[in-house]
Amino acid sequence: MPRSLKKGPYIEERLLRKLKGVKPDGKTAVKTWSRSSIISPEMVGFIFAVHNGKTFVNVNVAEAMVGHKLGEFSPTTKFSRHGGRMQKELEQGQAVKARVEPKKE
Numbered sequence: 792m793p794r795s796l797k798k799g800p801y802i803e804e805r806l807l808r809k810l811k812g813v814k815p816d817g818k819t820a821v822k823t824w825s826r827s828s829i830i831s832p833e834m835v836g837f838i839f840a841v842h843n844g845k846t847f848v849n850v851n852v853a854e855a856m857v858g859h860k861l862g863e864f865s866p867t868t869k870f871s872r873h874g875g876r877m878q879k880e881l882e883q884g885q886a887v888k889a890r891v892e893p894k895k896e
């Protein structure tokens with residue numbers, strides 16, 4: 792359920808203060824733990840280091856991201872693979888194919 796229009800979008804105050812001290816040069820990342828902050832138009836061009844629970848993931852903010860939350864672009868889980876017999880057969884087939892075909896340079 793979205794936030795009330797009367798309240799406006801949630802952007803952490805500390806995050807806005809950090810943005811005032813940094814230029815959108817594309818080199819320095821603004822570290823944040825605020826995954827729930829909504830991306831505003833003022834944030835476009837900045838790089839954010841968003842914490843995913845273990846490490847910081849760099850997020851380059853673009854125009855299309857405005858209105859989304861910072862946490863959407865920093866996944867918290869690592870996808871390993873789907874299991875099952877069919878998946879194992881596919882992986883074995885790819886391994887055999889890699890051994891048979893010579894590498895092209």
